[in-house]
Amino acid sequence: MMKIIYFSQKEQFLEKMATLAGKVEYVTPSPAKADGLRTRLTAQNSQDVITIAKFTSNLVEHLWAGE
Numbered sequence: 001m002m003k004i005i006y007f008s009q010k011e012q013f014l015e016k017m018a019t020l021a022g023k024v025e026y027v028t029p030s031p032a033k034a035d036g037l038r039t040r041l042t043a044q045n046s047q048d049v050i051t052i053a054k055f056t057s058n059l060v061e062h063l064w065a066g067e
Contacts, residue, residue, distance in 0.1 A: 014040060024048070027055045 007013040017024065026041075026049045028034040034049045041047055050058075 010040075017041075025050065025055075027052055 005016060007016070017026075024047050026034075026037055026047070028037055028049060029052055031051055034051055038049050041049070
């Protein structure tokens, strides 16, 4: 299930993300932002950082997987 949460400061975002359980996928606007977020996250196997382009590509692939 997708959950959208808005934050006004980076620290609020990182604190909230640390409390989430399960697989977390972060969607960022660009590869540079994705790299920057990866450096700030703690190493956990359940976290993945992708760009909006990759997210869209995965979504389209999933929607048309059966055809």
